[in-house]
Amino acid sequence: MCFKNLPIEFDGQGKAFLKGGIRDPYSTKNVITSVGEVEQMPYETVRELLNRNGYIKDVDFDPVTRVAGALAFHGVANLEDRKFIEARSMATLFRGYEIIMCGRDPRDAIFITSRACGVCGGVHSATAALGIEMAFGIKPPPLGIIVRNLLLSLEFLYDHPLHLFLLAGPDYSELIVKATTPSLWEKAVKTAAPGAAMHGYATMGELMRDMNPLSGNLYLEALHMTRVAREAYVVIGGKYPHPETLVPGGVSTTITLQVFNEVYVRLQQFFDYSKKVVAIWDDITEFFYDANPDYRKVGMRAKNMVDLGIWDDPDTYDATYENCAEWGDKRWATPGAIIGGELVTTSLQNLNLGIEEFIDHSFYEQWSNGNGDLKYPTDPSGSPLSPYHPWNKTTLPRPQGQNWKEKYTWATSPRWDRQVFEAGAYVRVWNTAAAKKIRPNQFLESTGTSLKMRLPKGAMPETDLEWKIPNDWNTFERNRARAYALPYTALVAMNDWLRGLDMLKKGHTEVSTPYEIPKSNRVGVGFWGAGRGFLSHHMELDKGLVTNYQIITPSTINASPQDAWHKPGPYEEAVLNTPILEEFDKAENYKGIDLLRTLRSFDPCMPCTTHIYAGEHKVVREINTCACGVDG
Amino acid sequence: MLIAGVGHPNLKDLSFGQILLAHLENETWPPIVDLENLSFGAVAVLQWFQDSPGKYDKVLFITGVEREGREPGTVNFYKYDFPLLDDEVVQACVAESVTGIIGLDNLLSILHYFKALPPDVEIFELEPVDTNIGFECSPEIEARFPEFVQIVRDSVTAF
Numbered sequence: 001m002c003f004k005n006l007p008i009e010f011d012g013q014g015k016a017f018l019k020g021g022i023r024d025p026y027s028t029k030n031v032i033t034s035v036g037e038v039e040q041m042p043y044e045t046v047r048e049l050l051n052r053n054g055y056i057k058d059v060d061f062d063p064v065t066r067v068a069g070a071l072a073f074h075g076v077a078n079l080e081d082r083k084f085i086e087a088r089s090m091a092t093l094f095r096g097y098e099i100i101m102c103g104r105d106p107r108d109a110i111f112i113t114s115r116a117c118g119v120c121g122g123v124h125s126a127t128a129a130l131g132i133e134m135a136f137g138i139k140p141p142p143l144g145i146i147v148r149n150l151l152l153s154l155e156f157l158y159d160h161p162l163h164l165f166l167l168a169g170p171d172y173s174e175l176i177v178k179a180t181t182p183s184l185w186e187k188a189v190k191t192a193a194p195g196a197a198m199h200g201y202a203t204m205g206e207l208m209r210d211m212n213p214l215s216g217n218l219y220l221e222a223l224h225m226t227r228v229a230r231e232a233y234v235v236i237g238g239k240y241p242h243p244e245t246l247v248p249g250g251v252s253t254t255i256t257l258q259v260f261n262e263v264y265v266r267l268q269q270f271f272d273y274s275k276k277v278v279a280i281w282d283d284i285t286e287f288f289y290d291a292n293p294d295y296r297k298v299g300m301r302a303k304n305m306v307d308l309g310i311w312d313d314p315d316t317y318d319a320t321y322e323n324c325a326e327w328g329d330k331r332w333a334t335p336g337a338i339i340g341g342e343l344v345t346t347s348l349q350n351l352n353l354g355i356e357e358f359i360d361h362s363f364y365e366q367w368s369n370g371n372g373d374l375k376y377p378t379d380p381s382g383s384p385l386s387p388y389h390p391w392n393k394t395t396l397p398r399p400q401g402q403n404w405k406e407k408y409t410w411a412t413s414p415r416w417d418r419q420v421f422e423a424g425a426y427v428r429v430w431n432t433a434a435a436k437k438i439r440p441n442q443f444l445e446s447t448g449t450s451l452k453m454r455l456p457k458g459a460m461p462e463t464d465l466e467w468k469i470p471n472d473w474n475t476f477e478r479n480r481a482r483a484y485a486l487p488y489t490a491l492v493a494m495n496d497w498l499r500g501l502d503m504l505k506k507g508h509t510e511v512s513t514p515y516e517i518p519k520s521n522r523v524g525v526g527f528w529g530a531g532r533g534f535l536s537h538h539m540e541l542d543k544g545l546v547t548n549y550q551i552i553t554p555s556t557i558n559a560s561p562q563d564a565w566h567k568p569g570p571y572e573e574a575v576l577n578t579p580i581l582e583e584f585d586k587a588e589n590y591k592g593i594d595l596l597r598t599l600r601s602f603d604p605c606m607p608c609t610t611h612i613y614a615g616e617h618k619v620v621r622e623i624n625t626c627a628c629g630v631d632g
Numbered sequence: 633m634l635i636a637g638v639g640h641p642n643l644k645d646l647s648f649g650q651i652l653l654a655h656l657e658n659e660t661w662p663p664i665v666d667l668e669n670l671s672f673g674a675v676a677v678l679q680w681f682q683d684s685p686g687k688y689d690k691v692l693f694i695t696g697v698e699r700e701g702r703e704p705g706t707v708n709f710y711k712y713d714f715p716l717l718d719d720e721v722v723q724a725c726v727a728e729s730v731t732g733i734i735g736l737d738n739l740l741s742i743l744h745y746f747k748a749l750p751p752d753v754e755i756f757e758l759e760p761v762d763t764n765i766g767f768e769c770s771p772e773i774e775a776r777f778p779e780f781v782q783i784v785r786d787s788v789t790a791f
Contacts, residue, residue: 065724065727066723066724066727067727067731068731068732069731069732117732118673118731118732118733119730119731119732162730166726166727166730167727167730167731170723213719213723213726214719214722214723214726214745223675223679223726223730226675226730227676227679230676241732605731
């Protein structure tokens, strides 16, 4: 029984049904049980305190720098008690892909939705392809699945170093640490780095110096490594971040031994690099904890997180919704919902049933009164669906003035079982570690409490790493787990590469499957993931065209505002729990580093596309912000 | 010498750099001239330059860009003066570049900071007339293409 709040029960065969005896089962007036509840202070109380006390300050970041896209954050800090009493996350731009997609050939989704992001467009292409496959009733040949997995891994090998050293990394550099916590810097220069043998820095001060933006060797090395991954990606994808070769039912490129070798010479560079990256982030995390145990509270929030799993098994994946729980469980990254630190389900179907999207504090109109006629009262397996489920949702933008009590953002509030949850690379690591479902292989092992990884020998010796499910869940653990996601990704890629090579040797070179566009009404969903976690594309097709398209991105989840129960979103919760540990002599010199570290630990990637809204729900212009054109 | 177009695609005059470059590719140029579309992430462009250090003695960047107080259709042709750069600005440019922003100012800051530019850099900017979606420039701008080609020829001749 994985649902505590939704009115869904399961019979003896595990089939979901709507709980009886509830007059309005999906009403948002129904009481819910929240895990790890965090409250915003009432708006009026905050204003009163702001007016009365000089030490209570508005702390606004618009935009939040070193994140992708348009994120603004409003906080109110009590600089005497060193805590935040208000936190509001704002997505300042409207993402109109749901509207752009309506009325189009579903295959366009692969190319159009890719433009939702200039960092990780390929994941949107793949997610769209997966959803189309489900709707069309087709599946790729085994090598097509392997190649798609490889593309995803290569995208993450670009994405994770970028975040760890170019975006979040500078927060832990000499420049920032010295400016925000001088005592910490003094300690750093005297503290030996435990991972010196792996990363080569004798002291934490030396390590932090090389984290300096623009000049630090770790910063520059990460820039180089993003290129290596990008090069490998374009060997198969043709372009990055908007690939040209992803199609429904596989990929449209010829895969040869030469292609595989060109990918491998780049992939193998990440084995040694990963060993170093993990040692660096282990050392940073432990250094901060040791210097001040209160750093464990920075960015803390309940262990509520959901991931849809990624990297399909070519022997199991059949693209059907009916079998999604089975093929989902065989993914290299196990799908799952963790609530209060417990893995409550790994079933993709249950994960889908539990998803709802609320817009009570977002610039949209309500499409459902919660109990009206539903387009899809059940999923394709006959299990109950909420009126707030993406298949029942319609995107109705309604721009208006910002009001903290009412509506203040373009992000919606996705919830699972009505719980506030977060998305991230770390969730897939956590789920996979906890679920113990990873397929037998020579590089990765899931123990139930940890994920063990064996990295092959390179210039550095063969190395065993182990990511352990942490006791604390905070800013530092998010970054540490993302660092471990790098070797995890590289080893998944290695497994897929070896399997693909075997297929090539056997002459199984087909990478795509023929199809026809069905004309009947049907639905599909792509369950996939971005570098920063959970990504779904729900679609409805009719007469061969898209009639509804709904995207839930990880940053929509993490940047979500308060929901129908006035529960803050993950960024907001994490900031409300964050102690202010920065050192400053007067309020004017306060820089907000603890808040910024917290926000960046989620790897925010706001949809970096501007649409000008012209009323009547029409999107009249799109400005893509992408790094497209890097040809292989 | 390198002639490079910079900008987002399919936005009419905002895509001037790419569109004029495609037009220039149909013209005849001396063998010392390369034409390249550098409308991708500035860090990737930096790495493109770093692959062939010292290959070019002069670069001409062509772009459509909106500047405050400039009349639509205005052409500004000027030499890049290699301004002093603030580290935080460059850092922001890198963060923008790796997360998907494409633009001349961002590109110049990154190339300049990492010393990837030759000493002679010229900029050919057009203030857009029409910035809606479209594969071609606005008719007013298209009609002036011979004038624009001549500007580029003059730059090549001066080199």
